[in-house]
Amino acid sequence: MNNHVILDVQNLKKYFQVGKNLTLKAVDDVSFQLHEGETLGLVGESGCGKTTCGRTCLGLYSRTDGKVLYKGQDVHLMKGAEKFAFKKEAQMIFQDPYASLNPRMTVSDIVAEGIDIHKLAANKKERDEKIFHYLNLVGLNKEHANRFVHEFSGGQRQRIGIARALAVEPKFMVLDEPISALDVSIQAQIVNLLIKLQKEMGLTYLFVAHDLSMVKHISDRVAVMYLGSMVEITTSEELYENPLHPYTKALLSAIPIPDPDVELQREQTRIKLEGDVPSPINPAPGCRFKGRCKYAKAICSEQTPQLKDMGNGHCVACHLYNQ
Amino acid sequence: MSKLLEVKNLRVSYHTYAGEVQSVRGVTFDVEEGEAIAIVGESGCGKSVTAKSIMGLIKTPPGEIKAGSEILYRGENILNYDKKQMSHYRGGESAIIFQDALAALNPTMTVGKQIVENLMMHRKTIMVDGKEVKLTKRLAMQEAVKMLKMVGIPNAEQRAKQYPHEYSGGMRQRAMIAIAFACQPKLLIADEPTTALDVTIQAQIMDLIKDLQKQLNTSVILITHDLGVVANVAKRIVVMYSGNIVERGNARDIFYHPKHPYTCALLEAVPRLDLKNKQELASIEGTPPDLLAPPKGCPFSTRCKYCMEICCEQAPAATDFGDGHEAACWLHHPLAPKDDVPFKTEVRHE
Numbered sequence: 001m002n003n004h005v006i007l008d009v010q011n012l013k014k015y016f017q018v019g020k021n022l023t024l025k026a027v028d029d030v031s032f033q034l035h036e037g038e039t040l041g042l043v044g045e046s047g048c049g050k051t052t053c054g055r056t057c058l059g060l061y062s063r064t065d066g067k068v069l070y071k072g073q074d075v076h077l078m079k080g081a082e083k084f085a086f087k088k089e090a091q092m093i094f095q096d097p098y099a100s101l102n103p104r105m106t107v108s109d110i111v112a113e114g115i116d117i118h119k120l121a122a123n124k125k126e127r128d129e130k131i132f133h134y135l136n137l138v139g140l141n142k143e144h145a146n147r148f149v150h151e152f153s154g155g156q157r158q159r160i161g162i163a164r165a166l167a168v169e170p171k172f173m174v175l176d177e178p179i180s181a182l183d184v185s186i187q188a189q190i191v192n193l194l195i196k197l198q199k200e201m202g203l204t205y206l207f208v209a210h211d212l213s214m215v216k217h218i219s220d221r222v223a224v225m226y227l228g229s230m231v232e233i234t235t236s237e238e239l240y241e242n243p244l245h246p247y248t249k250a251l252l253s254a255i256p257i258p259d260p261d262v263e264l265q266r267e268q269t270r271i272k273l274e275g276d277v278p279s280p281i282n283p284a285p286g287c288r289f290k291g292r293c294k295y296a297k298a299i300c301s302e303q304t305p306q307l308k309d310m311g312n313g314h315c316v317a318c319h320l321y322n323q
Numbered sequence: 324m325s326k327l328l329e330v331k332n333l334r335v336s337y338h339t340y341a342g343e344v345q346s347v348r349g350v351t352f353d354v355e356e357g358e359a360i361a362i363v364g365e366s367g368c369g370k371s372v373t374a375k376s377i378m379g380l381i382k383t384p385p386g387e388i389k390a391g392s393e394i395l396y397r398g399e400n401i402l403n404y405d406k407k408q409m410s411h412y413r414g415g416e417s418a419i420i421f422q423d424a425l426a427a428l429n430p431t432m433t434v435g436k437q438i439v440e441n442l443m444m445h446r447k448t449i450m451v452d453g454k455e456v457k458l459t460k461r462l463a464m465q466e467a468v469k470m471l472k473m474v475g476i477p478n479a480e481q482r483a484k485q486y487p488h489e490y491s492g493g494m495r496q497r498a499m500i501a502i503a504f505a506c507q508p509k510l511l512i513a514d515e516p517t518t519a520l521d522v523t524i525q526a527q528i529m530d531l532i533k534d535l536q537k538q539l540n541t542s543v544i545l546i547t548h549d550l551g552v553v554a555n556v557a558k559r560i561v562v563m564y565s566g567n568i569v570e571r572g573n574a575r576d577i578f579y580h581p582k583h584p585y586t587c588a589l590l591e592a593v594p595r596l597d598l599k600n601k602q603e604l605a606s607i608e609g610t611p612p613d614l615l616a617p618p619k620g621c622p623f624s625t626r627c628k629y630c631m632e633i634c635c636e637q638a639p640a641a642t643d644f645g646d647g648h649e650a651a652c653w654l655h656h657p658l659a660p661k662d663d664v665p666f667k668t669e670v671r672h673e
Contacts, residue, residue, distance in 0.1 A: 045521040046492075153610050183365040184548055188592040188606035195603070210521060217594040217604065240596060254526040256551030258593055260574050263555035272530070273523045275477075276491045 006172055006204050007034035007057065012066035014049075014056050024281050026052040028228040029066070031307070034172075039198065039205040041219030041236065043212055043251070045277050049228040051095075054174040054208045058090055059083075070172070088118050091165035095177035097157035101149045107160055108145040111135065114168035134163040138193060155186035159193070166197065172204045179214060191218055212255055216240055224248050227280050227288040230307060234314035244316040246271075247289050287319065295320055327542050328354040328377065328396055328510060334389035335372050335381060344614050346372040348566035354510070359536055359543040361557035361574075363550055363589070367611055369566040370546045374512045377401075377544070378419050379409055396510075415445035418503035422515035424495035428487040434498045435483030438467035438505050445506045470501040474531060493524035497531065504535060511536070512544045517552060529556060550589060554578065559647065562586050565612050565622040567638075572648030582642070582650035585623045621653065629654055 014027040026049040034040050042050045055061050057068050059075045068075040070086060078086055094100035101110055108131045114120075121127035132142050138159040149157060158178060165173060175194070179187040191214060198205060209215050215222055216236050223233040224245065232245040243249045250271045257263055273292050287293070290300040297319065305317040335347040347369040354360055362370045375381050377394055379401060394401045401412055421427040429437055442449075442463040449458045449466060456462070464483070471479035474497040487495055496516060503511060513532060517525040533556055536543050545557055553560060553574070560577045562570040562585065570583040581587045591605035609626040612618050618625060624634040634653050642655040653659055 045523060155610065184550075184589060185365060185592050185607035186610075188604040189608065191594075192603055192606055212522070213594045213596050216596060250523060252596065254522040255596055256522075256525075256529075256549070256554060257595060258550040258554050258578065258590060259595075260554045260578055267555065270526075272526065274527075276493055276524065277521075 004036040005033050006036045006071060007206070008067075008069040008072075009033070009057060010067040010069070012053070012056060012068060013064040014052055014061055015064045018281060022281050025228045025283060026280060027056060030225070030228075030230050031066075032223055032230065032233060034204055034206060036171075036204055037198075037202050038221065039207055039219045041215035041222040042206060042208045042225060043210060043215050043222060044225035045210060045251075047227075047277055047280065048225045049280070050208045050210075050225050051176055053225070054092075054176050054206055057206065058092055058174055059086070060092070084118075088114075088168045089171045090173070091168065091170040092174045092176060093158075093161050093165050093178045096181055097154055097161055098181075100161055101157060101164075103149050106146050106148055107135070107140075107152075110149070110160060111145075111163050111167050114164065118168050120168065130167065134167050137166065137197070138163045139189075154182050155189060158182060158190055162190075162193065162197075166201075169201075170203065172206075174206045174208065176208045177210070178207075180209065180211060187214065194218065212251060224251065227277060227283065229288055229304075230317065231289065232314075232316045233307070234312075238312070238314055242314075244310065244314070244321060245289075245318050246293050246295055246320070250292075287317075325356055326353050326395075327356045327358075328394070328544075330373070330377065331393040331395065333373065333376060333392045333394065335369070335376055335392070336387050336389060338385045338387065342615050345617055346566055346614060347376070348617065350563070350566070350568055352561050352568065352571065354542045354544060356509070356542055357536075357540040358559070359533075359545060359557050360559045360561065361545040361547060361553035362561045362563055363547060363553060364563035365548055365611055367565075367614070368563045369614075370563050371514055373563075374419065374514050374544065374546055377510075377512060378417060379404070379413055380419075411445065414441060414508075415506050416508055417510040417512065418506070418508040419512040419514060420496070420499050420503050420516045422518050424492070424499045424519075425487060427499060428495060430487055433484050433486055434471070434490070434501075435464060435467045437498075438470055438483075438502050439463040441502055441505045442466055467501075467505070470505050471498070473504070473535075474498070474501045475527075476501075492520055493527060496520065496524075496528050500528075500531060500535070504539070504541075507539060508541060510542045510544070512546065514546045515548070516545075518547070518549075525552070532556070550578075550593060562589070565617060566614060567622055567651070569623065569652070570650040572644070572650075573646060576644070576646065576648040580644075580648075582644060582648070582655065583623075583652050584627050584629055584654070586650075588628075621651075631659065 009032050012027055012030045016024040016026060018024045030053055044050050056063055063076050111131050111134055112127055115127060115130055121130055131145060135144060140159055179190050207218055219236045222236045222239045224231050226247050232248050243252055250273045253271045275292055278291055286301040286303060287305050290296040299319050305319050307315040307317045309315050310321060331351050333347055333350045337344040337346055350373055364370045376388060381388055388402060404412060446458050448455045449462050468479045468483050471483055476482050476494060476497055490498060517528050545553060547553055557574055560574055561568055564585050570586050577586060581590060588607045594604060607626050612622055612625060620635045620637050621639055624630045631653060639651045639653045641649040641651045643649050
């Protein structure tokens with residue numbers, strides 16, 4: 001990892017109009033930077049806007065406001081050859097390995113689609129070699145190339161999705177909950193594969209997930225989102241050792257640990273969150289978390305807290321730390 | 324404590340175009356009164372089919388519960404129940420919570436009515452102020468609101484008049500639990516109740532199930548693929564793999580002294596928050612075997628790091644380690660190598 005910034009997200013906003021005078025603020029004023037070769041984990045409950053954020057970063061959604069700069073260029077203003085080149089460098093892996101692969105195409109065609117579009121293979125022989133190379137890389141073999149997607153299990157499908165993304169030699173990948181649809185034993189396989197590929201090819205990952213334990217394992221830095229805004233961002237070690245935001249603390253203490261004795265100890269200290277995530281449609285002003293926060297004060301309803309650096313790049317958006 | 328439920332040599336197959344899928348291949352376990360046990364395994368290992376069999380929900384055809392299987396509820400084989408006995412048992416004596424609450428609830432009925440339906444079906448009388456009176460629809464509705472309050476749904480009176488699509492994911496799961504508990508069943512099966520939910524909501528739902536289990540002295544069978552979820556709920560754990568039980572025992576034995584390579588691998592595959600090391604996760608290579616043609620020997624042999632010749636030839640018998648802890652693995656055979664195995668193979672006596 002070096003200090004070269006590959007993706008710079010500045011005050012990104014993405015609103016959806018869901019009816020007359022109803023605005024769903026999926027991503028509201030989110031800023032972060034991604035360095036080359038690093039993995040940033042983006043975590044939060046469902047409906048907090050993490051997937052929307054990932055997709056907007058790749059230009060799959062148009063933005064409402066703010067900027068996404070990829071190597072200094074605005075992703076949403078790119079045109080023609082520039083955009084074509086960006087699409088080769090930035091790839092996405094989707095959550096649902098069943099819905100994201102075309103059932104009418106063979107595996108080799110799925111993997112080769114990017115190769116064909118970006119003309120990465122000079123002839124048929126090279127194309128085949130490339131397909132086999134990438135299938136091999138993700139732990140599939142030659143015999144799988146001519147099969148259709150329905151013949152594969154969930155874990156294998158996710159591997160096909162990874163092979164497809166890798167085939168265009170990307171630099172930056174958005175992984176949108178790549179493991180949440182898989183079994184525990186298969187999750188470990190895919191995560192190991194992702195880490196191995198990152199080391200070998202120097203990839204940069206934006207890892208979107210709701211499973212904090214897996215995020216801790218794979219990420220260098222972690223950003224916690226709640227209802228469209230970022231509440232905390234820091235290195236993964238720091239986040240787990242010294243969480244600052246009440247939401248992060250609650251989230252961490254809700255994760256079950258496969259150890260009966262540790263669980264019994266945690267029982268007393270566990271921070272329980274009551275209720276559900278409120279609706280992101282026309283949210284009230286102030287801190288989004290105030291309704292579920294036990295430290296909520298008057299100022300929390302009046303002013304939206306801003307991300308503030310507490311030292312060593314550990315940023316938190318909470319009025320508790322604003323004295 | 325007496326045994327509430329005994330499952331003996333349960334074998335279930337599905338007949339498909341491709342052939343006979345042997346989903347459950349000889350499963351034996353029991354549940355005591357007021358006890359919580361967990362069945363853990365990957366998808367496709369037959370845990371949900373086991374649950375459905377216990378509830379009498381296997382549709383034949385294509386499903387078939389093989390001759391010789393027994394499911395004894397208080398000593399009576401439910402497989403021999405007639406229609407009337409079955410409908411009393413299912414819903415009245417036992418209840419099930421499914422993973423996908425939106426699919427399991429009726430979208431055309433209000434949540435309150437769905438609870439009332441269950442009450443009217445199974446109960447003739449109800450206790451009001453300590454007196455037993457005949458159950459009427461109005462009383463049933465009051466009871467339904469009480470149930471919704473019990474599972475922690477705010478504004479229960481209004482919420483009872485709403486439809487499932489107006490509920491959030493966690494609330495739907497709570498509504499399911501309210502329906503399941505309406506007739507005060509003796510046995511509750513929770514089939515992956517929290518898999519579709521966020522961690523914070525998962526913690527809420529697990530707490531709720533645990534509280535109700537203690538309050539009403541219900542036996543719970545918790546079915547899940549996540550060992551973390553069961554750590555602080557279940558007293559005993561059954562680990563299933565491709566239609567077989569590979570290991571069973573007390574929660575502490577399973578977590579601290581696993582005796583089967585599959586259980587060990589499952590425990591190692593989960594990244595833990597409380598551990599700092601960032602080494603490679605221990606993954607289980609390969610995929611579970613095809614149940615159309617299950618392997619001859621140990622079902623785990625194809626993925627096992629410690630596979631020996633005999634593992635591919637013959638299925639291992641269960642070795643007893645005392646205190647109800649059993650594992651089916653050839654490594655525990657006196658002739659098996661004792662080095663390089665992930666667990667101590669000696670029989671433990673305490």
